[in-house]
Amino acid sequence: MRRLQLGGVLLAALVGGAAQAHSPYLLPNDFDATGRDHVTVQASFTEHMFVPDIAMKSDDFHVVGPDGARVAVTPVYLRDLAVFEAPTPVDGTWRITSGQRVGRTAKAVFEKGEWVFLDPEKPLPPGAKAVEMQSLTTAETYVSRGAPTTTALAPLGKGLEFHAITHPDSIFAGEDATFEVLLDGKPLPNQFITLVRGDERYAEKAKPVEVVSDAAGKFVIRAPQAGVYLAMTRYRIAPKGDEAGRSLTYALTFEAAR
Numbered sequence: 001m002r003r004l005q006l007g008g009v010l011l012a013a014l015v016g017g018a019a020q021a022h023s024p025y026l027l028p029n030d031f032d033a034t035g036r037d038h039v040t041v042q043a044s045f046t047e048h049m050f051v052p053d054i055a056m057k058s059d060d061f062h063v064v065g066p067d068g069a070r071v072a073v074t075p076v077y078l079r080d081l082a083v084f085e086a087p088t089p090v091d092g093t094w095r096i097t098s099g100q101r102v103g104r105t106a107k108a109v110f111e112k113g114e115w116v117f118l119d120p121e122k123p124l125p126p127g128a129k130a131v132e133m134q135s136l137t138t139a140e141t142y143v144s145r146g147a148p149t150t151t152a153l154a155p156l157g158k159g160l161e162f163h164a165i166t167h168p169d170s171i172f173a174g175e176d177a178t179f180e181v182l183l184d185g186k187p188l189p190n191q192f193i194t195l196v197r198g199d200e201r202y203a204e205k206a207k208p209v210e211v212v213s214d215a216a217g218k219f220v221i222r223a224p225q226a227g228v229y230l231a232m233t234r235y236r237i238a239p240k241g242d243e244a245g246r247s248l249t250y251a252l253t254f255e256a257a258r
């Protein structure tokens with residue numbers, strides 16, 4: 001698993017084509033749904049968080065309610081973003097998710113212990129043994145109506161995900177927030193996670209925060225100041241037989257309060 005590099009922009013999604021330098025996110029218009037029966041959510045890929053650039057498409061946009069029930073939502077697709085209303089009819093915490101969406105395939109080679117994705121418009125390097133790598137992306141966020149609850153935080157047990165130990169709607173700037181990163185429900189040790197603040201393009205000296213999960217898959221992040229953040233990780237799995245390899249990406253949007 002290679003480290004996720006940002007440079008002056010965001011983490012490269014590396015799914016090939018126009019979306020190569022873009023990262024996924026969901027963004028609600030409010031993380032506090034108290035007194036509201038819905039929040040409006042945008043879903044997009046971007047180079048500058050949270051400025052929409054390429055609409056995120058998924059057949060599995062849905063919310064998980066405070067009782068654990070799943071409710072499908074239907075997006076409206078624009079060129080730069082998808083928009084949908086996530087219902088919040090009762091108090092508690094709501095998990096809003098893209099589901100695991102299947103993206104593009106790209107050719108990659110394994111060099112010096114890491115997967116390197118190839119430019120589709122250039123010929124293969126001499127002697128390179130390229131494989132197909134399938135992109136699988138999940139973007140999520142949480143909102144709470146009234147007091148936060150924990151049922152919707154339960155791991156789904158499929159693909160790459162963060163299990164919140166610190167409630168995402170109870171994160172404060174300057175304080176530790178603990179999560180664990182899971183792959184198909186099992187802890188993923190030594191996994192790199194990168195934290196980016198939403199106005200990063202206006203803060204030239206601001207650097208992304210990178211942490212690593214421990215042997216039990218747990219990691220701690222500390223938002224340096226109040227604002228909206230994206231925590232993101234990626235894990236790649238080598239091909240097996242005739243099956244393509246998998247490049248799994250997970251992105252969580254949350255707000256750090258003062």
